[in-house]
Amino acid sequence: MSDVVEKTLTALPALFDSQTGAAKITNRLRQLIKSITELTSKHEEENLIKQELSAMKEQVSSPNTTMKQMREIMVRAMYCEMLGYDASFTYIHAIKLAQQGGVLEKRVGYLAVSLFLNEGHELLLLLVNTVLKDLQSTNLIEACMALTVVAQVFPKDMIPAVLPLVEDKLSHPKEIIRRKAVLALYKFYLIAPNQVQHIHAKFRKALCDKDPGVMTSSLHIYLQLIRVNSYKDLTGSFVTILKQVVGGKLPLDFNYHSVPAPWLQIQLLRILSLLGKEDQSTSELMYEVLDESLRRAEMNHNITYAILYECVKAVYTIHPKAELLEKAARCIGNFVLSPKINLKYLGLKALTYVVQHDAKLALQHQMTIIECLDHSDFTIKRETLELLFRITNAQNVTVIIEKMLDFLCYVPIKTLTFAPDNSWFIQTMNDVFSIGGDLLQQDVPNNFLRLLAEGKPEEDDQLRLYAVDSYLTVLKGHTSHLPQCFLQVMSWVLGEYAHLQESVDQREVIQFLTQLLDQRSVSSETRVWILSALTKISEGQTDLILDLAESLSSSQDTVLRQQAQELRHLSQDSQLHEWALPRGAPWDSIEVAGLIVFPYYDKLFLLNINSGYLLTFSRYSNFFRCTCICLYINFVYHFSSSTLILEGVKRVWGKDGYLPQKEATAPLVDEPSAAVQPPGQHEAAERIESRPEPSTQNQDKQQLASSLFVGLGVGSSMSLVRKLYYDGFTVSLRGNVVDCLEARSTSVCHYALLMDDPHTNVSFTGTVSYQTQPGHTNTLPFSGTLSTADFIRPLVVTTEEYGKLWLSLSHDVKQNLKLLTDAGDPLRTTLNALKDALQLHVVDIIGSEGIVACRLLSGAPCLLHCRVNGTALAMWLRSPHPALPDCILYHCQRALTHH
């Protein structure tokens, strides 16, 4: 007895000690985490972790460190690794811990190994013996840990060594061991399929295991195996298992939210759909159980929807059965219409899957799909586009592609806000440019360049460098297939930022760009971009540039000749170059530069501002710069040699789409000296945008729906075949300076607006900028709304002309409208009301029929044929313009309801 007491007492101090020791170590982790959370910057964190790591390094190499302390160190190492710091010196100790420690140490060791090392890591070889030993251990937990680590990381070459042991585990009395063994074997199958060839029979045994858990694990294997070999003979077994599961034959523990083993059901349904694919006899075996599953899965829980979704997919994958298809279609409907967004997403996915078999189903849900197209959730939007892609046919292809391109234009905006890092961002933009190419809206390259340019020099130089590097790589390869807009972006970036990359010889960049110039596929507009890039980097490379200028001076293109002149001039005069193209000038000063220059070269810039150029320049930065130079050089020419190469100048500015005011400015260029600067200089600049009006949105959606779903389903109604317009994002108004009246302190600008594409309503916005004193610009925004009605004028024709015209018009629309019956002659009253509201011309009224004509301001006529039909007015509109009849119809409807 005294022995016992003695032993206990001697053990006591050690026990106390070990406890405090453990507490001390736990405190270290706690301390570390606490101090990390108190830090404010990444830099401080780095320092702290570095200290911690070096302390740990000392600790692990010290011989006095106990296993228990080692365990704590491992946990700390895991924490550091998770934060992204390298703690590779602990790897070997993790293995040691797994080799030598007790069960607890082993667990931490194995865990650390599976977190730190990958399959190919050489240190893993040291672990093989330990794993072998633990697999043979009678301790369940040790065996479990060994199996887990085998399934997570195990060197491929060493599989034969452990395979027999793992195989043996398949007949282990404990189900958890059997289950893990099955998964480990599956992992082996994935890594080295030929090594487990001989145990396929054992997989079958696992499938028939008395424990449902082991059976579930074996399904992982079969799901994979069925893709390779056919296991049709097992169909019966799978069907029976599913039947039992659905019928609630499993123990209650397997229920999840009172659904029997939902994950198991999902697995089985997937297996069945693979088995039944394109195989009628096999499919027939499973109709009953699928029907049962569809029927049972009606409870309102997330997981039952998961089962339903798999059921629906299975029904559509296997050999079809009408009755089941009908039920599945109803399910899809429920998914799509569900207010729960997750279900809606799955509904869309199911539709996408199903639409190849049954396009009509998409037709049923067209309005929902249209709504999803404008959904705020990116994922939903994306899935909807995927769906649209599947239903594309000859009739709706244009509308769908248009939608997709809209979407493509979202991409850059997305990337701007989400870009995880520079290289990814540049790479993505490269993809967008090279795939989207010239179909991209001009906004995309503009915004991209703006983003590059607007950043602060220090912060964003990294981004710019990436861009320069990546473009140089692109230019080294084949360039002939690259879209023009990508080439333009590249040349601008290289022009602006090539100098940032010190390791690259500027001459090389010049050579790349010169090669581009020589390519036949490069458009003349792109050549302008390339040349201005060359102009920017020409400094100090006079010989190359002079050669280039020489070769271009005989070019047939006047624009290029003009630029070559400038190039030569600038490369010979470095002072001028410095002034005209200050390297690395901050972006926002560029616009100001025009104003700073203004007092010195007022006449030229007055001309510039007078004609509303400034807006164009700020939006098309490259052209602004290039135009500044042109102006400057022209000025120099003007005073030095009096030879203005005006033609070239005009062409550079007047590139279509960049300068709509071309006509108005041409005369001013001819006589620059005639322009006088009034004291309160006004500069009118107008940007016109069209936006769909909210009130018409719903209608738009319907119209969009009908154009998207054209040609789906056989009996599609009249309204679906009809080609309708929709309010997109295209600019539909054009502005022209008609005349510019100048008084002493005011100037009046008239703009003529034309509507090319009729829209029911168009809102426009713009700004007027003016200077009250030099260098200080005020901006006034304005906006307004215009409707088609504003652009309609009466078309005066005779009945005969009307008849002829009627037959020649192609687009027609029919609709019944309200008839105004409050006065004596309903037809006449109604037509007069329309005439007053819309400026129509009533050509003739014959009995119960009336003919009316009008035209759009830009010329397109629209003829209306009206007939009294009971209490309604049957209206038939025809026009050469596809969208015009709908617009007019819309306004007629409005006029009559407001009457």
Next chain:
Amino acid sequence: MIKAILIFNNHGKPRMSKFYEHYTEDTEQQIIRETFHLVSKRDENICNFLEGGLLIGGSDNKLIYRHYATLYFVFCVDSSESELGILDLIQVFVETLDKCFENVCELDLIFHVDKVHNILAEMVMGGMVLETNMSEIITQVEAQGKMEKSEAGIAGAPARAVSAVKNMNLPEMPKNINIGDISIKVPNLPSFK
């Protein structure tokens, strides 16, 4: 297959990361960052799925996530997993954590990263779903927990040792032991005769 399981908080601080495929250290960090950027920008009332994380391999993969108070639980999976199934698996995972830690909170995950990993290992093994039944997972975790307790038992022995020492003075104790001895020896008694 599940490619990765990530837990991070509302500020993007990783709380647990487990990759079932091999990525380099840098890529792993990038994946965590990218995933956080993608997930954190999303409103609460839109769907829990995100397609095509760019780093974690191609269009076949998607992110399925849930947001609980201060933590995001994100599973990166390929197309062979059921979206809603995984969504509920996350729920099971969180409920299990809640049971094991008794009202789990972010701090539990920070201080017991190893335990979280151990719980996860009972649910997902090498990227495959091993167990979805919460009580089964807890049973396994507790079986391991027992070892810990038995060790903690030795560590926590001082208190019990002291009381044991006190008990030693009680006269019954040795008696009991003797009785045991006697009863064992009983069969041998006749041999003395």
